[in-house]
Each structure stands twice: as C-alpha cells, then as structure tokens.
Amino acid sequence: MHGVTSLQSATGFGELLRVRRERVGLTQQVLADHATLSVRAIRDMESGRVQRPRQETVRLLADALRLEGHHRSSFEAAARRQALLEEPRDEPTAPPVARGAIVGRELEVEVLTDALAVHGDRLVTVAGLGGVGKTRLVLEVARRLHLAPGWSVRWIDCGRQSVAGLARTIGERPTLLVLDGADAGVDTALLDELFHRCPGLRVLITARIPQPLPGGQVIPLAPLPTPGPELDHDPVALAEVGAVRLLLSHLRRLRPGLRLEPDEAPAVASICRQLDGLPGALELVAGWSTVLSPRQLVARLTDGPFHLAPPPAGFGGRADVGAALGAALDRLTLGQRDLLERLAATPGDWSGEDAVALSGRPPQECLAAVHELLASGLIRSVPARDGVRFTVLNLCRRLCGSGVYAELAAAG
Numbered sequence: 001m002h003g004v005t006s007l008q009s010a011t012g013f014g015e016l017l018r019v020r021r022e023r024v025g026l027t028q029q030v031l032a033d034h035a036t037l038s039v040r041a042i043r044d045m046e047s048g049r050v051q052r053p054r055q056e057t058v059r060l061l062a063d064a065l066r067l068e069g070h071h072r073s074s075f076e077a078a079a080r081r082q083a084l085l086e087e088p089r090d091e092p093t094a095p096p097v098a099r100g101a102i103v104g105r106e107l108e109v110e111v112l113t114d115a116l117a118v119h120g121d122r123l124v125t126v127a128g129l130g131g132v133g134k135t136r137l138v139l140e141v142a143r144r145l146h147l148a149p150g151w152s153v154r155w156i157d158c159g160r161q162s163v164a165g166l167a168r169t170i171g172e173r174p175t176l177l178v179l180d181g182a183d184a185g186v187d188t189a190l191l192d193e194l195f196h197r198c199p200g201l202r203v204l205i206t207a208r209i210p211q212p213l214p215g216g217q218v219i220p221l222a223p224l225p226t227p228g229p230e231l232d233h234d235p236v237a238l239a240e241v242g243a244v245r246l247l248l249s250h251l252r253r254l255r256p257g258l259r260l261e262p263d264e265a266p267a268v269a270s271i272c273r274q275l276d277g278l279p280g281a282l283e284l285v286a287g288w289s290t291v292l293s294p295r296q297l298v299a300r301l302t303d304g305p306f307h308l309a310p311p312p313a314g315f316g317g318r319a320d321v322g323a324a325l326g327a328a329l330d331r332l333t334l335g336q337r338d339l340l341e342r343l344a345a346t347p348g349d350w351s352g353e354d355a356v357a358l359s360g361r362p363p364q365e366c367l368a369a370v371h372e373l374l375a376s377g378l379i380r381s382v383p384a385r386d387g388v389r390f391t392v393l394n395l396c397r398r399l400c401g402s403g404v405y406a407e408l409a410a411a412g
Contacts, residue, residue, distance in 0.1 A: 013053065013078045018046045020065050020075065034064035053079050095142035095155045095178065102140045103249050104224045104242030105133065109140050112219070116176060116202045117145060121217055122195060123203045125182075127210040128221035129377025130324030131280025134206040135180055137221065141204065145176045158182045163190060167197040174200040185211045209331055210375055222380040223393070224277035232266040243277035244268060250286030267294035274301045276380075276393045281321045287311035305395060325399050328376045335361075336369045340378060340392065344400040349382050349391040 021031050021042075028046070032039040037060060044050040053061075058079040062072050102109065115121040126134045146153040152175040156163055159181050166177065175198065179186060182205050191213070194201055205211075210218045224242035231238045238244050239260050247268060252258050260268060271294060275281040285297055288311050292300070300308060306322030329337065339359050343350065346358065356366045370390070373379045379390045392400075 012048065014046045014048045016075065016078050017061065020067070024065060031064055035060040094146050095139055095153050098136060098139045101249065102136055103246040105137050105140070108137055108221070109144070112137070112141050113144050115217070116141070116204065117148065117151070122201065123191070123213055123216040125205040125207055125210045125213070125216055125218045126221050127207055127218055127375050129278070129328055130208055131278050131321060132221050132223055132377055133279040134221055136279065138178055138180065138204055138206055142176060142178055150174055151176065154178065156180065158184070163187070167194055170194070170198045170201060172198065172200055175202070177201060177203045179203065179205045182207045182211070183209065186213070188213060208328065208376070218375060220375045220377070222377070224279060226272045226277040227269045232269045233262065235260040235262055235265045238265050238269055241272070243272035243282065246279055247272060247282045247286060250283055251289050254286065254290050264294050267298045270298045271301065274298070274305060274394060275321070276395050278321065280324070284308065284310055284321070305398070321395060322399070325395055328378055329399070331376065336372055339366065339369050340373055340396070341400050343379070344392045344397045349384070349389045351387060351389050
C-alpha cells in the first residue's frame with residue numbers, strides 16, 4: 001500500500017524514477033550498471049538536474065527496472081510530460097501594447113474574457129466593420145489573460161505571420177492564441193490539430209467577415225453607442241455615452257484640460273451620430289480638433305464625411321471610413337445589397353419581420369441576409385422593448401443614397 005501511495009504522489013519523472021528504483025531494492029550504482037548508464041546520470045535525473053531525459057535513456061531505465069505493461073507506459077509517459085513541461089521554448093511575449101486606454105467597451109471585455117477563461121469557449125471570432133475596434137477589444141482581453149496566473153498568450157498578425165509550428169511550443173498549458181486580421185480565413189485543419197494537441201488552447205479571431213468554423217462562436221462587434229438628440233443640451237449625461245466618452249478622450253490628448261461645455265455639447269453629439277460611434281472614425285476626426293472647433297467639424301462632416309482625410313501629422317490610426325464601408329459593401333451578394341439599399345431608404349429602425357415584408361422574400365432567406373449585414377457591421381441592433389430591432393448605419397445610408405460609393409469603387 002505504501003508503494004502505491006508513493007507512486008501516486010510522484011509528481012515528476014525524477015521522483016518517479018527514485019520510487020521505482022527503491023521499490024525493487026536497487027541502489028543508484030546498481031541501477032546505473034544494469035542500465036549501462038553512469039551513476040551520475042541516475043543521480044542527476046532523480047534530483048531534477050537533468051530535466052529532459054532522452055528517449056533511449058528512458059528505454060534503458062525501463063528495461064533495467066523490468067517495467068512492463070501499463071507500468072512501463074506510465075513511466076515513459078511521465079518522461080514525455082517532463083520533457084514537454086521543461087522543454088526550452090520561445091516564451092510568449094506580452095501581447096502588443098495598445099496606444100491608448102480602451103473606452104466604452106467595458107462590458108464587451110468582461111463578456112469575452114469570461115467566455116474564454118471561465119466558460120471554456122475554445123474558438124471565438126470577433127467580426128465587424130473596419131475601424132470598429134476589433135483589435136483594440138481583443139488587445140484588452142489578451143492583456144487580462146496575459147496577467148492571469150498560469151495563462152500564456154500568443155499574438156499572430158495574420159497579415160505578417162504564420163501559425164505553423166505552434167503546437168509544440170504551446171503544449172498543454174492554458175493558452176490564448178489571437179489570430180488578428182484573419183480576413184483571408186484560417187486553416188481549419190491546422191486549427192483542428194492545435195485543438196487536438198493543445199487541450200488548454202483558446203483561439204480568438206478578428207475578421208471583417210467571419211469564416212464559418214465548426215464549433216466556433218461569432219460575436220458581431222457593433223460601433224459604440226451614440227447619444228440621442230434629447231441629450232444634446234445635457235453635458236453630464238452626454239459624457240456618459242460610449243461614443244462621446246471615446247471622442248472626448250481623444251480630444252483631451254490634443255487639448256489638455258478640455259471640458260464639455262454646454263455650447264459645444266450639441267456639436268460633439270452630432271459628430272458621434274454622424275460617424276455612428278465608429279472608434280476609427282472618431283479618432284480620425286479628433287485629429288483635426290487642433291485647428292477646427294466641434295461646430296466646424298460638424299459642418300465638414302455634413303458636406304462629405306467620406307472625404308475627410310487624416311490630419312497631416314500626429315495621427316497613427318488607419319483612417320479611411322469610406323474605404324472600410326465600400327469594402328464591406330463589395331463583399332455583399334446582390335440579394336444582400338438589394339436588401340440593404342431598401343432598408344437604408346427606410347427611416348428609423350426596423351425589425352426582422354419588417355425586413356421580410358419590405359424585401360418580399362421568403363423569411364428564412366431574408367433573415368439570413370439580415371444576419372450577414374449585422375456580422376458585416378453595416379447595420380446595428382438598437383434598444384427596444386418589443387424584441388430585437390435594427391438600424392442601418394448613418395454613414396451606410398449616405399453611401400447607399402449618393403454617388404460617393406461609385407466614386408470610391410472607381411478609385412479602387
């Protein structure tokens with residue numbers, strides 16, 4: 001009974017080797033002689049100084065200890081686990097450092113972190129329009145898991161890096177693998193291999209259009225909430241709205257000490273509404289705040305939001321709002337594009353049933369198209385008491401109802 005207890009408590013290969021040797025009454029020297037190894041090799045393995053015994057050495061030891069059946073397989077498995085745990089590997093570095101604080105995404109961060117670390121979701125895709133903040137959200141989730149005990153993070157920029165060869169370096173440890181910018185899709189066979197070989201792996205993908213993946217969960221990321229006109233003259237309440245909070249955080253970097261005054265509040269609210277709360281667009285327009293007031297910026301956006309270029313200096317974001325929308329429209333099928341244009345011409349918000357009635361198509365076909373429009377980021381859900389309702393982005397309405405889209409397409 002004592003021997004069984006000792007074997008069960010042997011947590012490493014070296015300790016297991018010592019317990020096995022003592023059970024058969026061998027000294028280190030005798031075992032070394034039987035295994036044709038040096039006594040120093042036996043001593044170093046049992047003490048843990050040798051952490052990665054070679055496969056041939058393990059075989060010689062098993063023969064010398066006369067291990068057979070499951071005893072031998074358990075002995076060899078312990079050596080493999082030791083080698084896996086102690087194998088020198090490229091230690092994962094911290095995820096990339098974001099340029100600024102994350103604003104207005106607190107709930108999304110909590111939900112996504114819990115999905116991966118608490119609920120055990122293994123494959124999640126965050127989808128949405130270019131500039132909606134997918135990478136920034138995932139950076140925060142990766143940062144939190146990187147700081148959590150026992151977690152490792154691997155960050156792959158899909159436009160620059162390959163995911164090949166990761167299984168060996170990840171091993172069995174809890175690991176978050178981020179595939180950022182997987183717009184061209186991912187290798188499902190490689191993902192299957194990683195999940196099979198790495199039981200603690202979680203994969204988090206960002207993409208403008210989600211790829212259907214077996215067992216995967218898709219989370220459409222909407223723009224930040226925008227204020228209703230009823231808040232235009234209430235600076236305190238206005239400053240609590242997600243899009244306004246983000247815009248003010250950018251403005252205050254360029255204009256330290258800035259306060260949301262009552263006379264500027266309506267213009268700030270209008271900027272957020274015109275730009276649909278898109279984080280990339282808000283960052284772009286804030287870059288002009290050193291030379292234009294909020295009211296002047298509203299006027300320029302009213303004239304043509306798609307032609308507002310990045311400021312000549314001090315802007316580090318990826319800015320072309322029109323290009324992001326145009327690319328999303330280009331990816332639509334003819335049926336999806338037709339439905340979007342019908343919905344864009346309809347004022348206010350609408351339900352799935354409204355979309356079916358407007359399209360004249362079979363319900364399942366129409367609702368599938370609504371789902372794709374939502375995943376593409378061209379429409380967003382809105383708070384409603386009587387079920388789920390949606391609205392087309394203001395920028396998308398303008399793009400569909402003007403000649404700007406044709407100009408953008410012609411310009412490539």
